[in-house]
């Protein structure tokens with residue numbers, strides 16, 4: 356029987372967008388599992404610092420670093436991995452949660468400018484591509500890695516946003532499936548979680564934000580918004596389940 360290694364304790368997890376709702380929940384959950392953390396933020400550094408402070412008082416034997424990085428800047432992403440190495444003493448993360456995302460709500464293609472399309476793809480698809488490329492050499496050296504992309508119900512045509520956002524998230528799922536096939540034999544798994552209508556986030560702070568849209572709580576079969584912790588539950592499960600790879604998990608309260 357081959358070695359089964361699903362241990363998170365002692366690993367280093369890079370969580371992007373940890374200043375946001377879903378990223379912060381993922382960071383908390385992975386910390387509870389015993390991981391060290393490298394957290395990114397962009398405009399809301401104070402929120403990420405407060406999270407790092409909250410977690411580090413619980414356990415000072417592990418390290419948490421906070422990094423400001425613009426997902427739209429290739430230079431920032433390269434620097435992020437160098438800074439991670441300086442802080443944690445390893446050349447890349449063992450676990451990559453590519454969660455930072457952008458999605459200005461523009462439902463109609465006729466209103467989506469080319470600049471908006473390009474920017475959305477750069478943040479939601481190009482940045483996870485680059486981060487994966489930068490993280491993979493370390494994972495390959497150790498023959499162990501977990502990569503989880505935070506996609507969206509938009510990837511399968513649902514949700515409340517336009518085709519720019521859908522294209523960026525569907526691209527993420529396609530990239531995940533390709534990478535999963537290529538790396539299953541070297542101990543590195545790739546999966547995504549595809550949420551919909553997760554409240555307590557910058558994208559969807561509360562029910563009012565989705566009133567009158569396809570994501571109105573009235574249309575969600577379970578009758579409420581999801582919460583970031585439910586997304587974190589799936590992410591942690593994917594990190595702890597090395598037999599699962601190449602999967603996109605829809606987390607949508609029953610929405611299609």
Ligand SMILES: NC(=O)c1ccc[n+]([C@@H]2O[C@H](COP(=O)([O-])OP(=O)(O)OC[C@H]3O[C@@H](n4cnc5c(N)ncnc54)[C@H](OP(=O)(O)O)[C@@H]3O)[C@@H](O)[C@H]2O)c1
Nearest residue numbers: 372375376377397398399426455456507552553556557558
């Ligand atoms: N909430 C939902 O229902 C839902 C549904 C489907 C998919 N998602 C996906 O879930 C992920 C997390 O979003 P969320 O719902 O937690 O929303 P959120 O609270 O607004 O968090 C978004 C995060 O992304 C970061 N970010 C945005 N643009 C960035 C940029 N250019 N460079 C670096 N970081 C950037 C933000 O950093 P700063 O705040 O520091 O700028 C923040 O940490 C996103 O990929 C989103 O598309 C969410």
